[in-house]
Amino acid sequence: MALTFALGPYSSSVICRATNINKHYHAQDLSYIRRAADISDKSAGFTFPHPNFGCVIATRSGEVAGEGYLYAQGTKPAEVLAVEAAGERCRGATAYLNMEPGDCHGDHTAVSALVQAGITRAVVGIRHPLQHLRGNAVRALRSQGLQVDVLGEDMRSKIVEEARKACLLVNLPLIYRAASRVPFSVLKYAMTLDGKIAASSGHAAWISSKLSRNRVFELRGRSDAIIVGGNTMRRDDPRLTARHGGGHMPIRIVMSKTLDLPKEANLWDLSEVSTIVVTQRGARRSFQRFLASKGVEVVEFDILNPRDVMEYFHDRGYLSILWECGGTLTASAISSGVIHKVFAFVAPKIIGGKNAPSPVGELGMVEMSQALDLIDVCFEQVGSDMLISGFLQPIPDLTPTVPSEDETFAIDPTVIPFEPSIIFFYKTWDPYGAFSNFSPHPIQMPDEDDNYVTWSSVEHYYQANKFLGISDPIAQDCIEKIKLAKSPEEAARMGRLTQRRHPNLVRSDWESVKIDVMYRALKCKFSIYPHLNSMLLSTAGSVLVEASPHDLFWGGGREGEGLNYLGRLLMQLRSEFLGESSAAGESTCLAL
Ligand SMILES: NC(=O)C1=CN([C@@H]2O[C@H](COP(=O)(O)OP(=O)(O)OC[C@H]3O[C@@H](n4cnc5c(N)ncnc54)[C@H](OP(=O)(O)O)[C@@H]3O)[C@@H](O)[C@H]2O)C=CC1
Numbered sequence: 109m110a111l112t113f114a115l116g117p118y119s120s121s122v123i124c125r126a127t128n129i130n131k132h133y134h135a136q137d138l139s140y141i142r143r144a145a146d147i148s149d150k151s152a153g154f155t156f157p158h159p160n161f162g163c164v165i166a167t168r169s170g171e172v173a174g175e176g177y178l179y180a181q182g183t184k185p186a187e188v189l190a191v192e193a194a195g196e197r198c199r200g201a202t203a204y205l206n207m208e209p210g211d212c213h214g215d216h217t218a219v220s221a222l223v224q225a226g227i228t229r230a231v232v233g234i235r236h237p238l239q240h241l242r243g244n245a246v247r248a249l250r251s252q253g254l255q256v257d258v259l260g261e262d263m264r265s266k267i268v269e270e271a272r273k274a275c276l277l278v279n280l281p282l283i284y285r286a287a288s289r290v291p292f293s294v295l296k297y298a299m300t301l302d303g304k305i306a307a308s309s310g311h312a313a314w315i316s317s318k319l320s321r322n323r324v325f326e327l328r329g330r331s332d333a334i335i336v337g338g339n340t341m342r343r344d345d346p347r348l349t350a351r352h353g354g355g356h357m358p359i360r361i362v363m364s365k366t367l368d369l370p371k372e373a374n375l376w377d378l379s380e381v382s383t384i385v386v387t388q389r390g391a392r393r394s395f396q397r398f399l400a401s402k403g404v405e406v407v408e409f410d411i412l413n414p415r416d417v418m419e420y421f422h423d424r425g426y427l428s429i430l431w432e433c434g435g436t437l438t439a440s441a442i443s444s445g446v447i448h449k450v451f452a453f454v455a456p457k458i459i460g461g462k463n464a465p466s467p468v469g470e471l472g473m474v475e476m477s478q479a480l481d482l483i484d485v486c487f488e489q490v491g492s493d494m495l496i497s498g499f500l501q502p503i504p505d506l507t508p509t510v511p512s513e514d515e516t517f518a519i520d521p522t523v524i525p526f527e528p529s530i531i532f533f534y535k536t537w538d539p540y541g542a543f544s545n546f547s548p549h550p551i552q553m554p555d556e557d558d559n560y561v562t563w564s565s566v567e568h569y570y571q572a573n574k575f576l577g578i579s580d581p582i583a584q585d586c587i588e589k590i591k592l593a594k595s596p597e598e599a600a601r602m603g604r605l606t607q608r609r610h611p612n613l614v615r616s617d618w619e620s621v622k623i624d625v626m627y628r629a630l631k632c633k634f635s636i637y638p639h640l641n642s643m644l645l646s647t648a649g650s651v652l653v654e655a656s657p658h659d660l661f662w663g664g665g666r667e668g669e670g671l672n673y674l675g676r677l678l679m680q681l682r683s684e685f686l687g688e689s690s691a692a693g694e695s696t697c698l699a700l
């Protein structure tokens with residue numbers, strides 16, 4: 109997928125000079141870093157949004173020996189793929205990484221792949237935006253004797269800054285999310301030349317051209333969710349699906365205070381993707397029951413407003429959200445400061461109408477000097493329309509203001525790092541993300557015939573077990589597909605979709621065995637990976653809670669109302685491991 113609208117033109121034919129800190133580098137370095145940024149974005153629209161990693165390995169003579177990019181969260185790291193592609197040519201070569209590897213599970217996969225392959229230099233576009241990961245891989249590579257040049261630190265100039273910006277742009281969702289504690293939010297609308305998003309009647313199909321609407325499908329494919337307001341839903345009966353030929357479908361979210369919504373609607377058809385309705389506490393209980401009967405999730409807020417909703421979806425792990433609402437909700441979202449970027453499609457047509465709606469409602473501004481200026485504005489012609497995009501909030505500065513735990517300890521060894529008594533974990537990139545079922549740690553478990561099968565993650569194994577022993581071909585096919593699913597998210601989607609569509613194919617004892625299935629898988633994972641075992645044991649004394657706000661069985665819920673079975677199982681395992689392996693009983697899994 110082309111990234112031109114995000115990256116803008118970057119020339120690679122520029123000759124650089126040595127910097128004032130006396131590091132030599134070449135235009136080639138910058139062109140390979142940009143290449144790493146470009147390829148890191150290749151899976152956008154095909155998989156759930158995730159941090160984008162790309163790696164290019166170039167030999168001493170400047171030839172590209174191998175490349176790789178992270179396809180989905182939990183799949184092989186970019187660096188491992190690039191090393192595999194380059195083979196022996198890695199010896200003495202340079203690795204170009206658009207972003208410092210996360211290596212979030214302490215297994216240093218990316219780092220050890222580069223070290224073991226004989227790479228002698230690494231050029232890093234940006235440090236990892238998450239504070240608990242920032243600097244770890246750079247430090248680890250340096251300690252293994254590699255020369256590591258970080259753009260903006262070890263290499264500085266105007267053109268280095270441009271290449272660095274390409275690396276920032278390709279991971280904007282992660283960067284904004286880390287800095288603002290809400291998902292990266294993009295507002296998109298289509299308006300006529302006279303500034304209307306619909307006719308006075310409310311009719312809006314269509315303002316922008318087919319080409320522009322195809323572009324919107326791409327934007328949707330890059331998002332975790334699409335949001336509309338209740339009125340857009342009532343007026344347009346939208347589908348909000350991504351019809352761009354990719355594999356990824358964003359969740360649909362409707363924000364409605366009144367819940368005065370139609371019973372017949374495209375958004376209640378969950379055959380392709382789910383819908384979540386967020387509303388005010390206590391709104392139309394009977395309609396909430398109707399939605400529940402359709403399988404639509406309803407989340408109540410004390411006071412429904414964009415900031416609380418965005419904080420909620422941040423906690424639920426969402427990286428990026430596309431707002432496709434009308435002017436009323438848009439004004440509220442802009443006022444609450446949750447919108448980061450704007451995409452405005454302007455169509456060369458005039459509709460007029462005193463009461464025809466415009467893209468942004470009341471913001472309470474009375475003088476033009478109060479207008480919000482967009483930053484880094486881009487103009488691009490898309491078919492007959494003009495696409496104007498820009499940022500409402502500047503790209504956050506990655507420089508940490510608060511020293512990391514390591515740095516503080518180095519300055520003052522008397523400082524004892526704060527040890528919270530509750531450890532929350534959820535997304536795999538969180539500090540204790542390795543506790544999640546979705547963490548990329550394959551396990552081997554026996555199947556029905558006692559043959560050992562490799563599952564790419566605990567989640568793969570868990571989802572497949574729902575259909576174990578069912579002779580129906582759909583169930584068998586689902587197990588096979590889950591086995592091959594490229595990421596835990598894909599495995600979860602397949603398992604849940606089949607369970608929803610064919611509840612009769614779920615094994616009859618599932619409710620009574622699912623905890624045991626999870627326990628056995630976790631036991632295997634924490635037995636065969638020593639660093640995970642140490643991580644688990646290091647939490648002794650703390651309560652472990654899966655911070656899933658919506659999964660009230662495995663997770664702790666939003667306000668502690670969840671049963672937290674995942675946390676409980678981990679604590680049970682921890683005490684078994686602490687009480688010696690004999691108490692832990694026999695493991696049914698194989699070491700990998
Ligand atoms: N051309 C384009 O790009 C687009 C055009 N449109 C057009 O815009 C028109 C609809 O615009 P508009 O009425 O502004 O629709 P919105 O999408 O802004 O919906 C407004 C509704 O959002 C809900 N809402 C929930 N929380 C809030 C909050 N905190 N602040 C504000 N609203 C909240 C309310 O729903 P409830 O009343 O249920 O409580 C409210 O009535 C339609 O004609 C549609 O075709 C819409 C989207 C894009």
Ligand SMILES: Nc1c(N[C@@H]2O[C@H](COP(=O)(O)O)[C@@H](O)[C@H]2O)[nH]c(=O)[nH]c1=O
Nearest residue numbers: 298312314315316344346347348349432
């Ligand atoms: N009218 C209009 C848009 N409107 C947006 O698209 C939604 C309909 O999406 P779907 O049902 O999936 O095709 C609609 O509710 C509104 O949010 N978008 C555009 O790119 N161009 C247009 O001219």
